[in-house]
Amino acid sequence: MPPEAQARVTVIRPASGWAPLHLGELLESYELLYFLVLRTLKVRYKQTLLGVTWAVLQPLLTMAVFSLVFGRLAKLDSEGVPYPIFSMVALVPWTYFSNALTQASNSLVEQERMLTKIYFPRLMLPLASVVAGLIDFAIAFVVLLGMMAVYHIPVTGRIVAVPALALAVATTALAAGLWLAVLNVRYRDVRHALPFLTQVWLYATPIAYSSTLVPPNLRPLLGLNPMAGIVDGFRWALLGREAAASGTLAVSLGVVVLLLVGGLYYFRRMERTFADVV
Numbered sequence: 001m002p003p004e005a006q007a008r009v010t011v012i013r014p015a016s017g018w019a020p021l022h023l024g025e026l027l028e029s030y031e032l033l034y035f036l037v038l039r040t041l042k043v044r045y046k047q048t049l050l051g052v053t054w055a056v057l058q059p060l061l062t063m064a065v066f067s068l069v070f071g072r073l074a075k076l077d078s079e080g081v082p083y084p085i086f087s088m089v090a091l092v093p094w095t096y097f098s099n100a101l102t103q104a105s106n107s108l109v110e111q112e113r114m115l116t117k118i119y120f121p122r123l124m125l126p127l128a129s130v131v132a133g134l135i136d137f138a139i140a141f142v143v144l145l146g147m148m149a150v151y152h153i154p155v156t157g158r159i160v161a162v163p164a165l166a167l168a169v170a171t172t173a174l175a176a177g178l179w180l181a182v183l184n185v186r187y188r189d190v191r192h193a194l195p196f197l198t199q200v201w202l203y204a205t206p207i208a209y210s211s212t213l214v215p216p217n218l219r220p221l222l223g224l225n226p227m228a229g230i231v232d233g234f235r236w237a238l239l240g241r242e243a244a245a246s247g248t249l250a251v252s253l254g255v256v257v258l259l260l261v262g263g264l265y266y267f268r269r270m271e272r273t274f275a276d277v278v
């Protein structure tokens with residue numbers, strides 16, 4: 001038999017080592033992202049009494065507790081701003097971050113049936129959780145602007161930085177969520193440890209207190225907590241506080257980039273095992 005008549009054999013082997021990111025798949029699957037976000041919102045508020053009001057109640061109730069404990073009893077410095085506004089400006093992005101982080105971390109485990117039945121870019125699941133939370137953030141942010149009007153705190157041109165800061169919060173939630181989502185597939189302890197982690201992270205972030213309480217030479221170290229610099233950024237944009245100029249925000253954004261790049265590669269490397277382990 002002549003060589004050209006012989007059947008060609010193609011051998012398919014699983015990828016080894018660090019898999020390429022293939023981020024182009026996400027752009028091609030934008031419709032899937034839309035439906036996943038829509039589905040996430042419907043499931044979140046299905047059969048709830050208050051619906052999207054929870055997006056406002058969470059930061060408002062936390063603000064009330066912080067105002068009583070840290071504002072009135074502990075009398076922490078609020079940099080000349082009424083303490084309810086001082087804390088609320090930080091709680092709005094923090095509430096979005098903590099909820100998005102929790103949803104993204106549990107997204108793979110909760111969508112077990114999808115993972116084991118069909119192929120799609122697995123990154124869509126934590127990404128949809130983070131994007132869906134932006135709706136809650138927008139609602140809470142409008143309430144925050146209303147509170148600022150009640151307290152006669154003017155909105156300046158710095159407010160144009162808020163969309164970029166919101167994107168930074170979303171990126172932080174996605175970056176940390178990728179690591180935790182993969183670990184949650186392999187070790188279900190992560191799901192139980194997550195509330196404790198977010199609680200510790202809350203008090204490690206200058207939300208109830210001002211970052212000016214930290215000595216100036218230690219503030220760059222505070223920026224190793226990604227949310228610390230971002231919270232300072234919100235106070236700079238909405239309240240005119242200058243804490244963000246200390247370099248904390250720059251350090252925090254650098255940490256976010258490292259977390260995101262590392263999380264993407266780790267997620268892609270472990271992606272091939274999700275269906276077997278979950």
